Amino acid sequence: MSSPVLVWFRSDLRIHDNTALATAAREGPVIGVFLRCRRHWQGHGLGANKLAFWSRGVTALQASLEGLNIPLLHRDLDDFSEAPGALLAIAHELGAGSLHFNHEYPLDEVNRDRAVASAFATAGLSARGHHDGVAFAPGELLTGKGDFYAVFTPFSKAWHRQLSADRLALRDTPAAQSLMSIPSDPLPEGPPLQAPPIDESFWPAGEAPAADRLARFLRFRGRHYKRQRDFPAIRGTSELSPYLALGMISHRQCLQAVLAENDGSLAEGDAGLTAWVSELVWREFYQHVAFGFPRVCRHRAFQVATERLPWRNDDAGFAAWCEGRTGYPIVDAAMRQLVATGWMHNRLRMVTAMFLTKHLLIDWRRGEAFFLRHLVDGEFAANNGGWQWAASTGTDAAPYFRIFNPTTQSQRFDPEGTFLAEWLPELADLPPKARHAPPRDLLGGVDYPPPIVDHKAARARALDAFKSLTTD
Numbered sequence: 234m235s236s237p238v239l240v241w242f243r244s245d246l247r248i249h250d251n252t253a254l255a256t257a258a259r260e261g262p263v264i265g266v267f268l269r270c271r272r273h274w275q276g277h278g279l280g281a282n283k284l285a286f287w288s289r290g291v292t293a294l295q296a297s298l299e300g301l302n303i304p305l306l307h308r309d310l311d312d313f314s315e316a317p318g319a320l321l322a323i324a325h326e327l328g329a330g331s332l333h334f335n336h337e338y339p340l341d342e343v344n345r346d347r348a349v350a351s352a353f354a355t356a357g358l359s360a361r362g363h364h365d366g367v368a369f370a371p372g373e374l375l376t377g378k379g380d381f382y383a384v385f386t387p388f389s390k391a392w393h394r395q396l397s398a399d400r401l402a403l404r405d406t407p408a409a410q411s412l413m414s415i416p417s418d419p420l421p422e423g424p425p426l427q428a429p430p431i432d433e434s435f436w437p438a439g440e441a442p443a444a445d446r447l448a449r450f451l452r453f454r455g456r457h458y459k460r461q462r463d464f465p466a467i468r469g470t471s472e473l474s475p476y477l478a479l480g481m482i483s484h485r486q487c488l489q490a491v492l493a494e495n496d497g498s499l500a501e502g503d504a505g506l507t508a509w510v511s512e513l514v515w516r517e518f519y520q521h522v523a524f525g526f527p528r529v530c531r532h533r534a535f536q537v538a539t540e541r542l543p544w545r546n547d548d549a550g551f552a553a554w555c556e557g558r559t560g561y562p563i564v565d566a567a568m569r570q571l572v573a574t575g576w577m578h579n580r581l582r583m584v585t586a587m588f589l590t591k592h593l594l595i596d597w598r599r600g601e602a603f604f605l606r607h608l609v610d611g612e613f614a615a616n617n618g619g620w621q622w623a624a625s626t627g628t629d630a631a632p633y634f635r636i637f638n639p640t641t642q643s644q645r646f647d648p649e650g651t652f653l654a655e656w657l658p659e660l661a662d663l664p665p666k667a668r669h670a671p672p673r674d675l676l677g678g679v680d681y682p683p684p685i686v687d688h689k690a691a692r693a694r695a696l697d698a699f700k701s702l703t704t705d
């Protein structure tokens with residue numbers, strides 16, 4: 234019998250369409266490994282919601298692997314730096330000749346994987362990374378000058394232009410292998426951090442719930458996506474982000490499903506479906522940015538000049554934003570949705586991020602960290618990209634003078650105040666149109682704060698701060 238092959242699972246918790254697993258299974262009998270690096274994850278700012286979802290995803294993965302007679306081993310590590318030693322020890326103990334894994338692109342993960350590859354090479358073993366979570370490996374799509382793209386639209390055009398069918402071909406699911414004498418390790422006990430504060434039933438973990446979400450989205454909402462995606466009171470988006478972030482579903486599975494629904498096209502045809510494809514390309518774009526501009530992984534601004542912005546140290550303002558008591562109902566409702574569910578609608582991520590960075594002129598890094606601590610879909614590249622976009626410090630940066638007015642955003646995207654009433658029940662008795670900016674005389678005894686900043690004055694302050702960058 235050939236020697237066993239290790240597959241190191243990380244944010245690719247699935248047995249279907251998994252490049253590392255499919256490749257390893259062609260080589261020999263597979264043994265899966267999962268490393269829990271709790272201290273490192275905490276150091277990266279991941280919170281209990283995401284870590285608990287991750288943990289439940291690993292449980293689901295273990296059950297699926299056992300259906301294929303593939304055991305899953307667990308090791309608890311403090312830190313990424315212990316990964317090479319832990320994996321080599323397993324390889325030596327089991328006589329495994331090689332290790333496969335799917336690449337992750339933020340800097341620490343890249344360095345961790347390089348250290349593993351080098352330790353394996355020194356030991357005379359093979360460790361092979363696969364580009365699995367993206368259609369193009371970072372570096373494959375470059376501008377005419379040979380640089381990484383710093384703007385989405387040309388990246389997206391190049392992505393569509395160079396896409397070929399083989400890039401989206403689904404990888405084989407391994408057949409059940411002969412039973413091995415090595416059993417799976419018992420699942421680690423308890424949540425990886427503290428118990429998550431959210432209702433976990435909304436986020437069932439694993440490939441089956443993810444596939445079910447995708448199918449339901451495409452069947453009932455995909456074609457309306459372009460029209461409905463911006464309205465937080467409507468469940469118009471896929472709510473697949475936590476599943477994509479941890480690889481319980483792949484971008485290929487999503488795109489193949491669109492191809493099947495849209496006469497074989499990703500760029501033309503139904504406007505709702507193609508708009509949704511564009512969001513998946515955004516996801517890939519930010520992964521390329523994290524890899525191609527690693528300074529963003531070091532808490533640096535993408536637009537280096539914006540590092541001189543005079544951010545305000547306003548702890549009271551930050552606390553009001555976190556707790557949903559800024560006096561701007563759309564901001565407050567969104568922040569309460571985030572804290573209660575671990576998820577926030579994309580339109581509101583933009584509104585709240587812009588409010589923090591422009592109206593309160595608070596450093597985007599504080600908001601980025603707060604989101605990561607609460608989001609069940611918290612993912613470095615997309616979160617950093619979104620925050621730097623909103624703060625006008627990033628790629629495609631919103632021009633600094635484009636500052637959302639939270640009240641008009643609310644009137645436009647929640648016209649009946651339905652979302653506001655759901656998350657701010659204290660405003661539910663007001664006439665719908667009054668909920669966007671409740672007049673004090675209508676509030677009576679209702680405990681809802683007045684706005685903590687005046688929109689016009691805050692806008693002028695933000696403009697001055699950005700203008701100071703060019704006049705210094």
Ligand SMILES: Cc1cc2nc3c(=O)[nH]c(=O)nc-3n(C[C@H](O)[C@H](O)[C@H](O)COP(=O)(O)OP(=O)(O)OC[C@H]3O[C@@H](n4cnc5c(N)ncnc54)[C@H](O)[C@@H]3O)c2cc1C
Pocket residue numbers: 462470471472473474475477478509512513515516517519577578579580582583586604608610611612613615616617618619620623
């Ligand atoms: C400030 C800010 C922070 C964000 N933080 C994260 C994060 O930590 N994790 C995360 O997955 N997304 C993040 N996003 C992007 C986006 O808001 C979420 O992906 C989306 O709301 C998830 O809902 P959905 O699955 O229903 O998305 P859909 O609208 O159904 O989109 C499908 C998928 O495309 C991807 N996607 C959609 N929009 C974006 C985008 N703007 N950038 C990158 N990928 C995108 C997601 O994987 C998403 O699941 C952030 C956006 C902003 C403005």
